[in-house]
Amino acid sequence: MINVKDLSKYFGDIKAVDAVNLEVRKGELFGLLGPNGSGKTTMIKMLTGQIKPTAGGVSVHGVDVLSDPLKVKELTGIIPEQETPPSFLTAEEYLHFVAKIRKLKGFEEQCEWWFSYLDFAGQKDVLCKDLSRGTRQKLMLAQAFLHEPELVIIDEPLINLDPLMQRKVKDFLRDYVGKGGTVFISTHILEIAREICTGMGIIYKGKLVFSGKMDDPAIGDKPLEEFFLELVN
Numbered sequence: 758m759i760n761v762k763d764l765s766k767y768f769g770d771i772k773a774v775d776a777v778n779l780e781v782r783k784g785e786l787f788g789l790l791g792p793n794g795s796g797k798t799t800m801i802k803m804l805t806g807q808i809k810p811t812a813g814g815v816s817v818h819g820v821d822v823l824s825d826p827l828k829v830k831e832l833t834g835i836i837p838e839q840e841t842p843p844s845f846l847t848a849e850e851y852l853h854f855v856a857k858i859r860k861l862k863g864f865e866e867q868c869e870w871w872f873s874y875l876d877f878a879g880q881k882d883v884l885c886k887d888l889s890r891g892t893r894q895k896l897m898l899a900q901a902f903l904h905e906p907e908l909v910i911i912d913e914p915l916i917n918l919d920p921l922m923q924r925k926v927k928d929f930l931r932d933y934v935g936k937g938g939t940v941f942i943s944t945h946i947l948e949i950a951r952e953i954c955t956g957m958g959i960i961y962k963g964k965l966v967f968s969g970k971m972d973d974p975a976i977g978d979k980p981l982e983e984f985f986l987e988l989v990n
């Protein structure tokens with residue numbers, strides 16, 4: 758589903774992402790882990806066509822992100838880092854707006870499902886600028902999954918959510934990949950990866966220092982924290 762080939766991004770002397778090769782298969786819930794400043798967000802920006810690589814390339818579903826970015830965006834739901842919905846629309850207006858861009862039919866029912874599932878129907882007439890941070894994140898999740906894309910890419914999916922909502926979103930993500938969707942998340946919270954991911958990559962100083970399944974023999978029975986620290990120390 759995602760093919761990353763010799764991908765690099767340099768900002769002057771900083772090698773934010775350095776010659777990364779990675780494959781994420783359909784049906785995988787893949788977690789990109791790494792300490793602060795290790796290159797996760799830069800990777801996601803290149804996967805989603807927000808910035809151009811210094812070298813190498815990315816394809817999604819066989820489509821090159823640089824040469825056909827619109828096609829990739831049709832196939833993909835995206836929540837960039839700390840993205841918030843437009844301040845001047847209400848929560849419902851925003852979801853309907855996204856549904857129209859995505860050319861969804863009968864979208865009102867799907868939108869209602871999201872309001873109910875993530876328990877924010879009471880806020881659907883509130884302007885996005887007046888929503889709490891957690892509610893804005895719920896709305897961002899809803900817009901990313903609304904058209905049931907082949908692939909969803911999320912920078913820190915559980916940010917600002919309370920434990921009950923985190924549980925619901927984790928359950929949703931597991932179901933989504935169980936039904937054949939593919940989800941790529943970045944996080945620095947190791948427990949999230951251990952709990953829900955089927956595969957993971959660890960990036961450190963721009964280099965991908967591990968990539969594999971969660972049951973990879975290299976991890977074995979080790980606590981993920983121990984495995985992680987061995988790689989990044």
Ligand SMILES: Nc1ncnc2c1ncn2[C@@H]1O[C@H](COP(=O)(O)OP(=O)(O)OP(=O)(O)O)[C@@H](O)[C@H]1O
Pocket residue numbers: 768771772773791792793794795796797798799800945
């Ligand atoms: N636009 C930019 N200009 C210059 N340097 C940048 C830019 N964007 C990122 N960097 C640098 O690239 C490196 C990787 O940053 P990135 O944001 O990808 O890390 P991250 O793993 O997402 O970090 P965090 O977990 O703290 O969000 C850092 O050294 C950062 O300062």
